[in-house]
Amino acid sequence: MRGLAVSAANYALLRIRGEGKHTKNWRPQLLILMKPDKALFPSHPQMLSFAAQLKAGKGITLVNTVLEGDYIERAVEGRAAKMILNDFMDGYGVRGFTQVVTSPDVIQGLTHCIQTAGLGKLRHNTVMIGWPSHWTDDPDQSARFLSVLQAIATANLSLMVAKGVDGFPESTDRLTGTIDVWWIVHDGGMLLLLAFLLQQNPTWKHCTLRIFTIAQLEDNSVQLKRDIEKYLYHLRIKANVTVVELVDSDISAYIYERTLQMEERSKLIQNMRLKKHASKNQLQDIVDNAHSQRDFIETLEPLEDVLEETEPVPVIGVLSAVDVPSSERIQYTYSNITQLRRETYYKQPQRKPDKKNVRKMHTAIELNKHIASLSKEAEIVIVNMPSFPTTPCNNENYMTFLEVLTEGIERVLMVRGSGQEVITIYS
Structure with a gap:
């Protein structure tokens, strides 16, 4: 059955290879850039919950993270980070794909994700990232953040920046405001x-x-x-x-x-x-x-x-x-x-x-x-x-x-x- 599913997916991707989506049918297809902590866990997992609420299981959701360092030296950590991301996506009910990129420079790694994430027409048109809440403590953090924003704009993609994301509601919450x-x-x-x-x-x-x-x-x-x-x-x-x-x-x-x-x-x-x-x-x-x-x-x-x-x-x-x-x-x-x-x-x-x-x-x-x-x-x-x-x-x-x-x-x-x-x- 797996071979049949792969064959059907390949056929569908090739069928839409040359088709362009009409502007009026635009819907957000998300690429979520997650920052890992020292234990390789997502720093702001509530972004996944918000994405699940926004997407309702429809369309494509890509979750990428970047590890700083040498790829050969951190290959094992990269595989572990990918498994952690998959577990978090399942836990928050996000249907999509994950990818971990290892790069000597984090900004370059994020830029590569923005350019290359997805396959064929199954690509993102919107990037979601978290607001750097401690940018005033690090003079270079604002420059790094804006470098990512510039890359998103250069790729002609839409942008969503979540501020106060750790306080965003859980999927089990019911808001009335x-x-x-x-x-x-x-x-x-x-x-x-x-x-x-x-x-x-x-x-x-x-x-x-x-x-x-x-x-x-x-x-x-x-x-x-x-x-x-x-x-x-x-x-x-x-x-x-x-x-x-x-x-x-x-x-x-x-x-x-x-x-x-x-x-x-x-x-x-x-x-x-x-x-x-x-x-x-x-x-x-x-x-x-x-x-x-x-x-x-x-x-x-x-x-x-x-x-x-x-x-x-x-x-x-x-x-x-x-x-x-x-x-x-x-x-x-x-x-x-x-x-x-x-x-x-x-x-x-x-x-x-x-x-x-x-x-x-x-x-x-x-x-x-x-x-x-x-x-x-x-x-x-x-x-x-x-x-x-x-x-x-x-x-x-x-x-x-x-x-x-x-x-x-x-x-x-x-x-x-x-x-x-x-x-x-x-x-």
Whole structure:
């Protein structure tokens, strides 16, 4: 019987070898990167439990881990680690495959896993990793973490980063709270899809789905909420929609990225050859049409100017949103926690901080204020992950931004799509 099963599997793999999956049929196929402890056990086994809840036994789940060292010397440990991973997968009800890679450099080993995991069309499209909770104690940990994120982005894969994963629920738990989606960067609907898939599992089945979308004061917030509710009704998804209005400076760090996302999504729709009336019924178009028709491109600072801007400005006390000129509100979403504490909470007339860092951290503070106020009691918060830094000198600032953005939230799933995920009511 085993020979027959192998023959059938080989036949099926060859049949789908040249077929491409349609964008609208996108579902997360997971590659979970597990960090082993000194005893070769997974450091965060709750990631397996969360994967089982998200996948519900459907699709493919790959679990990989990397051992640092020489392959020949650690071959026995590698086989032992693989057996341990298999036992954990069976214990948590995860259906999939495991692989242990031994490499002299952990980052290179993880990069190899991202590139080569799977077989044929049975490959991952999403990578899930845990948040490095002790990165502030190790100056190099943030650089290693972001190197993995860069590799994932280069491979054009989606990303899920679980923060506070050790506190994620067991499969035997039954939650009754809320699943909160903070839709800051409108990326085609991946956040909504993940929340919907979680609700199909008994652990999350009785949770209420809440969607918080960000709008500017000049946007048509009433129409935006009405259109999203209508769209969710057609998808038969029950959710409470809340539109959070922020002034320009509060979300300025996301305007540049939102514009790029809109352009990429438009190209994707053209490639899909959707009819004009069909594309207007996509969730992304509903959001875009609600935003004001002003030209975002004309309000953006040139990329070179953003990176090279070093003019300091004195800051006394808390910097209010209205104090930031509209022409200076575009920036990247990373800053430094030390500067944050000194520049926004204490009066230091003698110090002249970089005005970019003040504006960037102001974005994180304002967004966290709303998230902590509205979602503090949520069972899980799903939020967008901003673009990764392109230079190593910004690594710590980027990590600090994410820490401030999610401060006070027990369970957070930070998500960054690949741009290939589209949710539409058309099949």
